[in-house]
Amino acid sequence: MARSKQDIRRFIKLNSICSLLVLIFLILNLYIIFSLIVVNKKINLEINYFEDLLAFTEANYDKKELELFLLEESINNIKNIENKISEIKHTYFNNAYLYEQKVIEGTGKKKIVYLTIDDGPSAYTNSFLNVLEKYDVLATFFLIGNTSKQYINIYDKISKNGHTIGNHTYTHRIVNGVYRSSNIFIEDMLKQEEFIFEKTGLKTDILRFPGGSKTAGSRKKPIIEKLKQLNYGYIDWNVAAGDANGVDISKEGIYRYVINGTKRRDIAVVLMHDFNKNSLYALPSIIEELKENDYIFLPLFYESSKVIK
Numbered sequence: 001m002a003r004s005k006q007d008i009r010r011f012i013k014l015n016s017i018c019s020l021l022v023l024i025f026l027i028l029n030l031y032i033i034f035s036l037i038v039v040n041k042k043i044n045l046e047i048n049y050f051e052d053l054l055a056f057t058e059a060n061y062d063k064k065e066l067e068l069f070l071l072e073e074s075i076n077n078i079k080n081i082e083n084k085i086s087e088i089k090h091t092y093f094n095n096a097y098l099y100e101q102k103v104i105e106g107t108g109k110k111k112i113v114y115l116t117i118d119d120g121p122s123a124y125t126n127s128f129l130n131v132l133e134k135y136d137v138l139a140t141f142f143l144i145g146n147t148s149k150q151y152i153n154i155y156d157k158i159s160k161n162g163h164t165i166g167n168h169t170y171t172h173r174i175v176n177g178v179y180r181s182s183n184i185f186i187e188d189m190l191k192q193e194e195f196i197f198e199k200t201g202l203k204t205d206i207l208r209f210p211g212g213s214k215t216a217g218s219r220k221k222p223i224i225e226k227l228k229q230l231n232y233g234y235i236d237w238n239v240a241a242g243d244a245n246g247v248d249i250s251k252e253g254i255y256r257y258v259i260n261g262t263k264r265r266d267i268a269v270v271l272m273h274d275f276n277k278n279s280l281y282a283l284p285s286i287i288e289e290l291k292e293n294d295y296i297f298l299p300l301f302y303e304s305s306k307v308i309k
């Protein structure tokens with residue numbers, strides 16, 4: 001008797017487990033059916049949308065005409081590719097100018113750093129470009145023409161990567177060179193303007209004096225007058241990396257100069273040289289630290305308040 005009571009209990013237990021399983025199975029089924037209904041509805045909606053769009057297109061265009069229209073549109077885009085590029089640049093310059101004004105007023109969320117890299121193209125310019133690309137940073141290269149032939153194709157790469165190219169004169173000759181007279185200077189910088197145009201198809205309107213504008217001495221004033229007539233602006237710097245004398249300075253030294261120099265400025269114009277191996281080694285940590293310190297990297301443009309006109 002005791003044994004059959006136990007059997008009944010066992011039977012009831014088994015029965016309730018079965019019922020529970022059946023219930024779970026039913027719920028699962030319901031869920032699957034519900035999901036199918038939702039997916040189906042969504043697919044139907046999308047199909048309806050495309051059918052409507054197709055009906056609209058067919059109603060408004062003859063199919064052959066539509067193909068021709070699209071072809072002509074794309075031809076126009078190709079024809080105007082130079083205009084498109086300058087349109088995009090113009091939009092950038094406008095936005096950058098507006099943001100610069102905000103930073104000057106003290107209402108910008110980030111500070112600005114114009115990283116300017118001088119005297120290239122040279123042995124490390126390509127490596128500089130790779131670091132900048134890796135960190136998604138745009139800079140400004142003040143280039144010279146009197147350099148080794150093997151580096152000339154870097155002109156095109158700099159421009160295609162979206163950096164600004166500035167005029168740093170063709171020869172960059174300071175002693176017995178470009179500062180002998182304002183005419184000699186202008187001749188040399190126009191030669192470089194032509195050279196940049198030849199290599200990139202771009203006309204630059206920003207200049208950096210070899211050695212900085214102070215180096216021009218008494219020639220500075222007449223040169224600036226002539227630059228104005230040519231619609232050129234020039235720019236010096238407010239933060240120097242201290243790397244102009246080659247590898248006398250360590251990468252840590254360069255890093256300290258740049259980071260300490262920018263700390264005090266809402267708009268920093270940093271001067272670096274891409275012939276310096278240690279500057280290349282310092283560049284990644286400089287970029288990381290400046291980004292960390294809320295700086296945005298911008299390529300220079302003529303309208304910038306830092307470009308003197």
Ligand SMILES: [Zn+2]
Binds near residue numbers: 172209
């Ligand atoms: Zn220079």
